[in-house]
Each structure stands twice: as structure tokens, then as C-alpha cells.
Amino acid sequence: MLDLVSKGLFQFLASSEGLKSLASTYGMRRYGFARRFIAGESVHEAIEAAQGLEREGLSVTLDLLGESVTKPPEAKKTTREYLQIVDTMVDAEISRNLSLKLTQLGLDIDRATAIDNLRRILDFAQRFDFFVRIDMEGSRYTQLTLDMFETIWSLGYRNVGIVLQSALRRTDDDVRRMIQLGARVRLVKGAYKESWRIAYASKREVDHAYVRQAEALLVHGHYPALATHDPKIVEMIKTMARAHTAEPDRFEFQMLYGIRRDLQAGLVAEGFRVRVYIPFGREWFPYFMRRLGERPANVGFVARSLLRER
Ligand code: FDA
Numbered sequence: 001m002l003d004l005v006s007k008g009l010f011q012f013l014a015s016s017e018g019l020k021s022l023a024s025t026y027g028m029r030r031y032g033f034a035r036r037f038i039a040g041e042s043v044h045e046a047i048e049a050a051q052g053l054e055r056e057g058l059s060v061t062l063d064l065l066g067e068s069v070t071k072p073p074e075a076k077k078t079t080r081e082y083l084q085i086v087d088t089m090v091d092a093e094i095s096r097n098l099s100l101k102l103t104q105l106g107l108d109i110d111r112a113t114a115i116d117n118l119r120r121i122l123d124f125a126q127r128f129d130f131f132v133r134i135d136m137e138g139s140r141y142t143q144l145t146l147d148m149f150e151t152i153w154s155l156g157y158r159n160v161g162i163v164l165q166s167a168l169r170r171t172d173d174d175v176r177r178m179i180q181l182g183a184r185v186r187l188v189k190g191a192y193k194e195s196w197r198i199a200y201a202s203k204r205e206v207d208h209a210y211v212r213q214a215e216a217l218l219v220h221g222h223y224p225a226l227a228t229h230d231p232k233i234v235e236m237i238k239t240m241a242r243a244h245t246a247e248p249d250r251f252e253f254q255m256l257y258g259i260r261r262d263l264q265a266g267l268v269a270e271g272f273r274v275r276v277y278i279p280f281g282r283e284w285f286p287y288f289m290r291r292l293g294e295r296p297a298n299v300g301f302v303a304r305s306l307l308r309e310r
Pocket of ligand 1: 191
């Protein structure tokens with residue numbers, strides 16, 4: 001019954017009507033329920049959240065929310081915003097690490113636009129020893145994103161890393177390729193709904209692939225970021241790290257802002273490195289919906305918040 005209600009509410013939220021009414025009713029002023037996963041609208045709110053987490057021994061990566069930009073001036077504007085964010089983060093003396101999506105920088109316009117914008121950000125970031133992670137989007141973009149990453153890599157940029165998704169059948173090969181390059185990989189399960197033709201259909205297969213690829217990265221990779229909230233897999237990673245004598249400074253765990261804070265704190269207490277991905281900005285809806293889609297209980301949480309706020 002609860003599942004049916006969750007599904008209905010999820011579909012309502014995902015529909016354009018749901019989106020419109022949410023945005024107009026709650027806007028960015030009263031998005032209490034979204035605040036669980038999103039630090040705020042401005043970089044200052046994100047930095048405040050980052051400072052709080054860093055006081056607890058975590059490190060951070062900031063992500064200006066947004067994707068699927070289709071007009072060159074918008075992609076330029078996002079690029080300028082990222083330069084500003086680098087500046088602001090350096091001033092605030094928090095971890096020098098940010099995450100971005102190539103479709104924010106114009107990948108849907110053409111490759112040259114996205115590469116130019118990415119290079120502007122990497123050139124600027126390099127001056128401050130700042131690391132930039134390219135998030136991985138839906139499978140339409142996998143090959144393009146990897147091609148762009150290799151282009152950037154061949155131009156000599158080293159302050160940049162990539163994300164690979166264990167859900168995709170191709171990922172064992174991509175892990176091998178990134179190990180060969182010596183590139184820094186963030187390994188995730190994958191947040192996008194994909195066809196069984198290219199992705200594993202069952203959670204069990206995705207989990208197996210994740211563990212297999214995490215082990216390859218721990219043993220042969222260059223400072224991998226193992227991004228999961230799955231407590232069983234986290235335990236397995238700890239065991240594999242011990243077995244392969246991969247010291248805690250050779251890799252890091254990564255988790256999303258607002259998810260499994262208990263696990264984040266526990267790992268820090270045990271001496272592991274944990275980086276929290278902090279999303280912020282006005283374009284919060286697609287990210288928020290991906291988080292809801294991952295867990296029916298989150299839809300219930302939103303429903304309760306909406307009822308309370310009426
Ligand atoms: P899984 O979904 O199996 O969940 C394991 C447990 O984690 C759950 O039982 C629950 O306790 C908790 N949990 C997971 N999701 C939750 C949620 N939304 N709300 C509350 N609890 C939750 N994906 C992608 O395609 N491209 C990318 O670039 C990135 N980047 C990225 C960065 C970082 C730092 C992280 C942690 C994740 C991503 N992801 C991503 C998302 C990733 O692909 C995946 O969708 C989520 O991490 C959920 O998968 P888990 O590995 O946590 O396992």
C-alpha cells in the first residue's frame with residue numbers, strides 16, 4: 001500500500017504538473033524537504049554546510065546543480081559561475097574539489113563548446129591546486145564523456161577525474177582503461193535508468209560488479225573514490241583494503257550530502273577518508289528526483305513535509 005502511494009506521489013512529482021506546482025508553491029524559499037539533500041541555493045550556503053562537515057573531519061566536493069544546457073550563453077554563464085565558485089572556495093579555505101556535468105558546459109550544443117568551457121575551468125582551477133571531477137550522466141553521454149576526458153588527459157591536464165557506473169556492462173573495460181591511464185576514478189552504482197541491453201538488470205549483479213571494480217581500483221588504481229552508502233559494500237571495501245594493504249590514504253569513500261550521515265561519521269572515526277558531495281543551486285529538481293527515485297522511503301518523507309507545510 002505504502003509502495004503504491006509512494007509510486008503515485010513520485011509520478012506526480014515527476015510530471016510537469018507536479019514540477020510546476022512544486023516550483024511555484026515552494027520555489028527556492030521554502031524547499032524544506034529538498035534541504036535534506038541540497039545544501040541551499042547559493043555557494044555561501046554550500047560553504048557553510050562544507051565548513052560544518054569539515055569541522056567533523058570530513059572533506060567535501062561542491063556541485064553547482066544544473067544539466068542539459070542547450071544555449072551557448074547559458075553554458076558560458078555556468079562556466080563563469082564555476083570560476084567564481086573556485087575563488088570563493090579558496091577564500092573559504094575548504095577542500096579544493098568540485099564536481100560538474102559536461103551537459104552544464106554545453107555538451108548538448110557541441111563538443112568544442114564543452115571542451116573550451118571545461119578547459120577554462122581546469123586552467124583556472126590548476127592555479128590553486130584544485131581538483132575537478134566530471135560527473136557521469138545517462139548512457140547517451142558515456143562514450144562522449146570518456147572521449148572528452150581522454151582529450152583533456154592527452155592535453156596534459158591532471159587536476160581532473162572521471163566517474164564510472166558499475167550498472168553499465170561496459171564498465172569493467174572502462175575501469176581497465178582508466179587504470180592504464182593512471183586517472184582518478186570515482187566509482188558509483190549509477191543513478192540513471194538504463195536498458196537491460198547495456199546495463200545489469202538486477203541489483204545483485206550491479207553490487208557484484210561494484211565490488212569487483214572497487215577491488216581492481218584499490219589494487220591498481222590511482223587514488224580511487226569509492227562512492228556508495230551501501231554498508232555491506234563499505235565493509236567489503238575495508239576488508240579488501242586490508243587484504244591488499246591499501247592504506248587509508250590511498251583511497252577515499254564518498255557519500256552524498258544528507259545520506260547515511262551515521263556511516264560517514266563512523267568511517268571518519270575509524271580513520272578513513274570520507275568526502276561528502278554537496279549539491280547546491282537553483283536547478284535542484286532533477287537531482288532531487290534521482291534521490292527520491294532511489295528510495296521509496298524518501299517519497300514518504302517528502303509527503304510528510306508537504307502535509308506539515310500546508
Ligand atoms: P544503494 O542504492 O544500493 O543503497 C544502499 C543504501 O544506501 C540504502 O539501503 C540506503 O540506506 C542508502 N541510500 C542510498 N540512496 C539513498 C537515498 N537516495 N536516500 C536515502 N538513503 C539512500 N551517479 C551517477 O550516475 N553519476 C555520478 O556522477 C554520480 N556521482 C555520485 C557521487 C557520489 C559522491 C555518490 C555517493 C553517488 C553518486 N552517484 C552518481 C549516485 C550513485 O550512482 C547511486 O545512485 C547512489 O549512490 C545510490 O547507490 P548506493 O551505492 O548508495 O547503493
